[in-house]
Amino acid sequence: xxxxxxxxxxxxFATEQSQIFSREPIKKVEGVAAVIDIENIDTDxxxxxxxxxxxNKEGLGEHxxxxxxxxxxxxxxxxxxxxxVLNKTETKNAEILITGENLGCGSSRExxxxxxxxFGIKVVISSSIADIFRNNAVKNGLMPIVIDKAEHQFLLQQxxxxxxxxxxSQKILVDRKIINFEIEPFARYCFLNGMDxxxxxxxxxxxxxxxxxxxxxxx
Amino acid sequence: MTKKTLFEKVWEAHIVSxxxxxxxxxxxxxxxxxxxxxxxxxxxxLREKGLKVRRPDRTFATMDHSTPTTKPNxxxxxxxxxEKEKNQVEQLKKNCREFGISLFELGDKRQGIVHxxxxxxxxxxxxxxxxxxxxxxxxxxxxxxxxxxIGTSEVGYTFxxxxxxxxxPKTMGVKVVGKLNSGVSAKDLxxxxxxxxxxxxxxxxxxxxxxxxxxNMSMDERMTICNMSIEAGARAGxxxxxxxxxxxxxxxxxxxxxxxxxRAVADWSELFTDLGAEFDSLVEIDAGQVKPxxxxxxxxxxxxxxxxxxxENAPKHALNYMGFASKESLIGKNIDVVFIGSCTNSRLSxxxxxxxxxxxxxxxxxxxxxxxxxxxxxxxxxENEGLDQIFIKAGAEWREPGCxxxxxxxxxxxxxxxxxxxxxxRNFEGRxxxxxxxxxxxxxxxxxxxxxxxxxxxxxYTEKVANEWQGEVA
Ligand code: SF4
Numbered sequence: 001x002x003x004x005x006x007x008x009x010x011x012x013f014a015t016e017q018s019q020i021f022s023r024e025p026i027k028k029v030e031g032v033a034a035v036i037d038i039e040n041i042d043t044d045x046x047x048x049x050x051x052x053x054x055x056n057k058e059g060l061g062e063h064x065x066x067x068x069x070x071x072x073x074x075x076x077x078x079x080x081x082x083x084x085v086l087n088k089t090e091t092k093n094a095e096i097l098i099t100g101e102n103l104g105c106g107s108s109r110e111x112x113x114x115x116x117x118x119f120g121i122k123v124v125i126s127s128s129i130a131d132i133f134r135n136n137a138v139k140n141g142l143m144p145i146v147i148d149k150a151e152h153q154f155l156l157q158q159x160x161x162x163x164x165x166x167x168x169s170q171k172i173l174v175d176r177k178i179i180n181f182e183i184e185p186f187a188r189y190c191f192l193n194g195m196d197x198x199x200x201x202x203x204x205x206x207x208x209x210x211x212x213x214x215x216x217x218x219x
Numbered sequence: 220m221t222k223k224t225l226f227e228k229v230w231e232a233h234i235v236s237x238x239x240x241x242x243x244x245x246x247x248x249x250x251x252x253x254x255x256x257x258x259x260x261x262x263x264x265l266r267e268k269g270l271k272v273r274r275p276d277r278t279f280a281t282m283d284h285s286t287p288t289t290k291p292n293x294x295x296x297x298x299x300x301x302e303k304e305k306n307q308v309e310q311l312k313k314n315c316r317e318f319g320i321s322l323f324e325l326g327d328k329r330q331g332i333v334h335x336x337x338x339x340x341x342x343x344x345x346x347x348x349x350x351x352x353x354x355x356x357x358x359x360x361x362x363x364x365x366x367x368x369i370g371t372s373e374v375g376y377t378f379x380x381x382x383x384x385x386x387x388p389k390t391m392g393v394k395v396v397g398k399l400n401s402g403v404s405a406k407d408l409x410x411x412x413x414x415x416x417x418x419x420x421x422x423x424x425x426x427x428x429x430x431x432x433x434x435n436m437s438m439d440e441r442m443t444i445c446n447m448s449i450e451a452g453a454r455a456g457x458x459x460x461x462x463x464x465x466x467x468x469x470x471x472x473x474x475x476x477x478x479x480x481x482r483a484v485a486d487w488s489e490l491f492t493d494l495g496a497e498f499d500s501l502v503e504i505d506a507g508q509v510k511p512x513x514x515x516x517x518x519x520x521x522x523x524x525x526x527x528x529x530x531e532n533a534p535k536h537a538l539n540y541m542g543f544a545s546k547e548s549l550i551g552k553n554i555d556v557v558f559i560g561s562c563t564n565s566r567l568s569x570x571x572x573x574x575x576x577x578x579x580x581x582x583x584x585x586x587x588x589x590x591x592x593x594x595x596x597x598x599x600x601x602e603n604e605g606l607d608q609i610f611i612k613a614g615a616e617w618r619e620p621g622c623x624x625x626x627x628x629x630x631x632x633x634x635x636x637x638x639x640x641x642x643x644x645r646n647f648e649g650r651x652x653x654x655x656x657x658x659x660x661x662x663x664x665x666x667x668x669x670x671x672x673x674x675x676x677x678x679x680y681t682e683k684v685a686n687e688w689q690g691e692v693a
Pocket of ligand 1: 283284332333334353355561562563621622625626643644
């Protein structure tokens with residue numbers, strides 16, 4: 001039966017690589033971590049609606065966390081808020097962002113991961129990450145890492161430290177301490193091989209066409 | 220036979236290839252809704268890669284987020300709040316033309332908020348998989364569809380393949396026993412549910428709402444419930460379709476007709492959770508205990524009955540932002556703005572709830588009240604019933620359809636520090652304008668607060684005449 005082939009097909013897919021649309025493979029990120037110890041950071045905070053008026057993806061890093069990062073507004077002139085972690089000398093070049101639980105709740109705007117990446121953040125770590133934000137992150141090469149609560153408490157204390165996140169071994173190394181994490185296997189495969197998920201969908205073309213021809217007429 | 224939940228029935232019917240350890244399932248998408256904010260980069264991707272929209276016949280576009288809610292000028296031109304907003308709308312027109320997608324554009328009688336328009340046109344149907352680059356796509360689950368928000372990459376995938384890769388979510392049953400008391404609305408119920416589950420409480424889950432109170436609800440009310448599922452972190456919210464659903468859909472422009480209608484209803488009638496099917500988790504709530512709700516903080520879980528005080532353990536950074544203190548009551552707090560609208564509460568029944576209170580009353584001096592119907596169809600129905608005249612006489616602004624002050628992308632914003640009682644769905648910091656403070660509530664609470672100029676208990680309002688009652692609050 002076709003379906004059995006598919007299971008094999010999709011498993012093989014992970015080794016065969018029929019990549020049409022490639023991106024940079026990412027295996028490991030080592031860099032400074034910035035900590036924002038606030039729970040339920042919503043995507044309206046990551047990038048407010050006034051910056052969604054674009055039709056491309058560029059230039060959003062400048063407005064990342066703008067409500068917290070600046071005083072005043074972009075029209076009448078704004079100034080950097082010196083207390084905000086991404087404005088501080090030791091963390092303004094952070095590549096890893098550690099936040100309180102339930103990061104990225106709220107709107108589906110992919111502008112949130114675009115803004116983080118444009119700023120230079122390559123990994124986000126929390127004890128839980130909202131579904132749509134996590135999905136969006138993966139598709140853009142922003143690594144969403146979920147760790148358990150005890151380890152999370154420890155990481156929330158590691159502001160300005162250099163941290164290594166290794167996707168091959170699924171380990172975080174900080175201060176000679178090792179923290180294990182698990183990332184969804186398909187997302188991991190895509191990161192390690194620089195695969196665009198659209199490739200995977202295109203590999204399913206025959207099955208998609210078959211599905212369409214079976215569907216009820218009134219739909 | 221194995222017992223299945225409503226979600227499982229719809230999920231399984233759309234699996235193109237099943238999930239394995241290595242790869243997610245490939246889920247077929249029946250209907251793809253798009254709007255101007257989350258689609259342009261996906262269209263750009265198609266152009267860059269030389270791809271087409273696989274099923275333009277299953278893709279529907281409207282414009283709502285960046286659109287003005289003021290009438291066009293004498294020349295028939297829409298006055299946008301800026302060039303960027305205008306450009307986004309122009310891009311959508313151009314993209315839809317280039318890729319052959321139906322667009323309900325400004326000036327079209329079918330234009331409005333995407334989650335109001337889909338159901339109203341009969342595009343939203345039971346058992347369908349529906350996606351949109353918008354988190355409140357959960358609204359459409361009120362019809363027994365599996366509907367969820369996606370990001371722009373997945374908008375692109377859906378354009379190109381009509382599929383998205385998905386891991387099967389978990390299921391959560393929310394059983395609402397008993398009946399809602401009079402004066403308590405669907406909005407109050409969903410705020411109470413979110414307060415109970417928590418803003419991240421349903422992450423990774425699809426919620427199904429059921430029980431007596433849900434059964435008794437109109438489609439408008441069911442949409443209000445499913446709409447805010449995402450505020451508990453859920454992927455989607457669903458309600459099993461029934462006669463109320465079928466009656467709503469019959470005769471709508473995109474609903475099946477004739478024989479196809481009969482076959483559709485027969486299929487849709489199978490869409491319920493089998494007796495004995497299990498949810499991964501179950502929450503029960505007594506509708507009879509629910510009171511009119513209001514939020515005091517910076518996310519929708521921070522909600523309390525309007526008659527109660529802010530909890531002692533309320534998060535500090537939220538109270539700092541709002542300028543409120545724990546153990547304080549919101550009743551009697553002066554307000555600046557009232558917004559009645561958004562995909563949560565901008566349908567005809569919501570406007571009627573508000574009109575009942577505005578009728579013969581005046582918006583308090585110094586308060587701005589903005590009433591924004593969800594679509595042109597809603598607007599027309601409201602005007603046919605004379606609701607617009609009630610609002611205008613009361614001193615409220617009766618606007619053109621759109622998202623408006625729900626997220627303030629079109630110039631409809633509140634000013635820093637202002638307090639807005641809003642029927643929308645998010646009270647995040649700065650959501651309605653930088654520095655603005657949002658109190659989420661039902662249309663009745665919002666309207667009563669507009670008249671009083673301060674936060675009030677809407678139940679009291681309906682019991683007493685406005686003057687006496689205002690005296691009591693003051
Ligand atoms: S009304 Fe608000 S929540 Fe609904 S789609 Fe528009 S912006 Fe989003």
